[in-house]
Amino acid sequence: MKTAAAYIRVSTDDQIEYSPDSQLKALRDYAKRSDMILPEEFIYIDEGISGRTTAKRPAFNRMIGTAKAKPKPFDVILLWKFSRFARNREDAIVYKSMLRKQLGIEVISISENVGDDKMSVLIEAMIEAMDEYYSINLAEEVKRGMIEKVSRGEPVSIPAFGYDIKDKNYVPNPETAPIVVSIFDDFLNGCGTREIAGRLNALAIRTSRGGLWENRTVEYILRNPVYIGKIRWNPAGRTRRDYDQPSVMLIDGHHEPIINQGTFNAAQEKLDEIKALYGRSTAKQNHPAAPFMLYGLVQCSNCGATLTRSQGEAVQCYRYAHGKCSVSHHISLKKLNPLVLATLEGTLNGTIPPVYSQRGQETDAAQKRAVDLLAAERRKLERVKAAYEAGIDTLEEYRENKRKITEKIKLLEAEQPLPKKRPPLRQHLDIIPKLYNPDLPAEEKNALLRGIIDYIVFNRADSSVEIFLR
Numbered sequence: 001m002k003t004a005a006a007y008i009r010v011s012t013d014d015q016i017e018y019s020p021d022s023q024l025k026a027l028r029d030y031a032k033r034s035d036m037i038l039p040e041e042f043i044y045i046d047e048g049i050s051g052r053t054t055a056k057r058p059a060f061n062r063m064i065g066t067a068k069a070k071p072k073p074f075d076v077i078l079l080w081k082f083s084r085f086a087r088n089r090e091d092a093i094v095y096k097s098m099l100r101k102q103l104g105i106e107v108i109s110i111s112e113n114v115g116d117d118k119m120s121v122l123i124e125a126m127i128e129a130m131d132e133y134y135s136i137n138l139a140e141e142v143k144r145g146m147i148e149k150v151s152r153g154e155p156v157s158i159p160a161f162g163y164d165i166k167d168k169n170y171v172p173n174p175e176t177a178p179i180v181v182s183i184f185d186d187f188l189n190g191c192g193t194r195e196i197a198g199r200l201n202a203l204a205i206r207t208s209r210g211g212l213w214e215n216r217t218v219e220y221i222l223r224n225p226v227y228i229g230k231i232r233w234n235p236a237g238r239t240r241r242d243y244d245q246p247s248v249m250l251i252d253g254h255h256e257p258i259i260n261q262g263t264f265n266a267a268q269e270k271l272d273e274i275k276a277l278y279g280r281s282t283a284k285q286n287h288p289a290a291p292f293m294l295y296g297l298v299q300c301s302n303c304g305a306t307l308t309r310s311q312g313e314a315v316q317c318y319r320y321a322h323g324k325c326s327v328s329h330h331i332s333l334k335k336l337n338p339l340v341l342a343t344l345e346g347t348l349n350g351t352i353p354p355v356y357s358q359r360g361q362e363t364d365a366a367q368k369r370a371v372d373l374l375a376a377e378r379r380k381l382e383r384v385k386a387a388y389e390a391g392i393d394t395l396e397e398y399r400e401n402k403r404k405i406t407e408k409i410k411l412l413e414a415e416q417p418l419p420k421k422r423p424p425l426r427q428h429l430d431i432i433p434k435l436y437n438p439d440l441p442a443e444e445k446n447a448l449l450r451g452i453i454d455y456i457v458f459n460r461a462d463s464s465v466e467i468f469l470r
Helices: 020-033 058-067 089-102 119-151 177-188 193-202 215-223 261-278 282-286 333-349 365-389 395-415 431-436 442-452
Strands: 002-010 043-047 076-079 106-109 163-166 169-172 230-233 249-252 298-300 307-310 314-317 453-459 464-469
Touching: 002 020, 002 058, 020 043, 020 076, 043 058, 058 089, 089 106, 177 193, 177 215, 177 261, 193 215, 215 261, 298 307, 314 333, 333 431, 333 453, 333 464, 365 395, 431 442, 442 453
Parallel strands: 002 043, 002 076, 076 106, 298 453
Antiparallel strands: 163 169, 230 249, 307 314, 453 464
């Protein structure tokens, strides 16, 4: 008797004929008629997921992973139709070939009987080609329909922050629409996008997707013409918010504006002024900022984010710069560099107690198992002693149990890996003069620091640093 797995997929909620329940019932019936076992743990269902690729189908990927186990867990995979498996011929060929040739697992469509002779290969390939054509054609038809809706001023995406969608149209949300107004007012009254993001996060207000606010999400609000009654959409797909492309559609919508045209225009002018004043030039965008000695090593004491280069010769908490951290950690490199070097020198010569990072110190699976076994034996020893003291075991029984457990503990202790001895820190003191050398490139100084330092925490409150060694 063969063991079967079942794979079920539906793309949309309105596919009643191919609903998960109806597919599963048909697959169970087929397995029963064919003298197959279909265990519950081998039923894989992806709901509301496209079949164009396998990348975003968790149940499918889990099934393929299970199929690779030794010995093979099932002999066949049952489908309602081949289109449920994949609508991409490349995926279909790769996975079916692997399953059949490498793992000895057949893929069967219970509603498309292609037979088992040499012609079945051609028939199955034709079915898969038709499925892929249908999928591509459907995507084109959907895009054509969305273009038509946008051209009529109708929404085709989830509502922007500040709006709900009712009767296929945007309507202002009574709770979040006033927040949009306040964002525009605060910005035009001198607040920066990072400051606005920080205020919103402090008030526990979340974005439309439930995330924290950043300066770029605030800027997206300020740049979005939906708030003056427009519908903006790019048929070419997401383009990193580059809305100057010719393909971008900007149409008058039918929804109520939240912001008047004058306010919106003023915000655009101010954003453009800020971009012209502080934005990077093309030359700077094409060439990364010059490296510095502490690059990637210093962290914020408040949120743990890395301190990155800010304007001028200074660093700032990355999350604070984007409105996600509430404590500024801005400090000039002129102050931070000597502070770190003095602390490092004191650590290496022994005047400051060393602190070692715990990251990367985890034991491997075998070592962890040995540690767990040793702890379990020690607990057993405590239990047999308690059993003797409670009168449950005789003295002879206690002695014998203790002997066996003690021998096991000694054996496990002998198998424990010896702790690695750390080399003396003073041997690294020779790097200090190199770090002070103004002629040594910043990249080389950074490499020297990374050789002994895991990370550094900068505490803004008392302008101190704590160095965590490797």
